[in-house]
Amino acid sequence: DTGVSQNPRHKITKRGQNVTFRCDPISEHNRLYWYRQTLGQGPEFLTYFQNEAQLEKSRLLSDRFSAERPKGSFSTLEIQRTEQGDSAMYLCASSNFRTSGIYEQYFGPGTRLTVT
Amino acid sequence: DAKTTQPTSMDCAEGRAANLPCNHSTISGNEYVYWYRQIHSQGPQYIIHGLKNNETNEMASLIITEDRKSSTLILPHATLRDTAVYYCIVRPRISSGSARQLTFGSGTQLTVLP
Numbered sequence: 001d002t003g004v005s006q007n008p009r010h011k012i013t014k015r016g017q018n019v020t021f022r023c024d025p026i027s028e029h030n031r032l033y034w035y036r037q038t039l040g041q042g043p044e045f046l047t048y049f050q051n052e053a054q055l056e057k058s059r060l061l062s063d064r065f066s067a068e069r070p071k072g073s074f075s076t077l078e079i080q081r082t083e084q085g086d087s088a089m090y091l092c093a094s095s096n097f098r099t100s101g102i103y104e105q106y107f108g109p110g111t112r113l114t115v116t
Numbered sequence: 117d118a119k120t121t122q123p124t125s126m127d128c129a130e131g132r133a134a135n136l137p138c139n140h141s142t143i144s145g146n147e148y149v150y151w152y153r154q155i156h157s158q159g160p161q162y163i164i165h166g167l168k169n170n171e172t173n174e175m176a177s178l179i180i181t182e183d184r185k186s187s188t189l190i191l192p193h194a195t196l197r198d199t200a201v202y203y204c205i206v207r208p209r210i211s212s213g214s215a216r217q218l219t220f221g222s223g224t225q226l227t228v229l230p
Contacts (some may be wrong), residue, residue, distance in 0.1 A: 093218075105162065
């Protein structure tokens with residue numbers, strides 16, 4: 001399967017614990033995005049990588065959140081000192097820049113985080 | 117990016133065409149209309165995009181009005197597997213340095229009924 005994969009698919013953690021999620025994008029895609037989705041809402045942008053460089057971060061990304069994409073391949077999203085408000089689906093997407101300026105993003109299945 | 121307005125929910129009988137409307141009255145000349153859908157417990161899936169001409173692919177057709185202030189996504193023969201939230205998104209062409217993340221609204225919950 002050459003789609004975007006995310007692990008784990010589900011994570012239950014206690015408030016105050018740290019969690020880390022992984023995203024493996026489509027292999028030739030140089031752009032990688034993280035989104036967060038709460039119940040009944042559309043996904044909200046968190047951060048964006050072009051190759052290994054993190055080029056943009058949303059104001060939603062508090063200091064407790066950090067993302068990396070070493071070597072421009074897979075990416076990790078870490079949440080430190082989790083809070084109940086962090087409970088959400090965390091989605092990863094990847095794409096390739098095209099000179100046409102038109103492109104679609106391919107999403108993974110998401111990681112559902114529940115903070116108890 | 118221009119704001120879009122979609123109905124909260126719609127029903128469609130299986131086998132019939134599903135027509136999902138979207139208003140984007142503030143769309144500018146360089147902005148495209150994209151449609152994504154999200155089946156329950158899955159990530160969003162790209163469906164189609166267009167600028168001003170009608171577009172068709174294996175999944176759907178996109179009809180954009182002449183003034184470009186609204187569009188309709190058409191699923192010609194809806195099946196139960198088309199039950200999903202459908203998002204209409206307006207965004208410009210991207211340049212090499214811009215992120216151009218997708219800005220999702222609440223979308224339309226389409227329920228295909230047997």
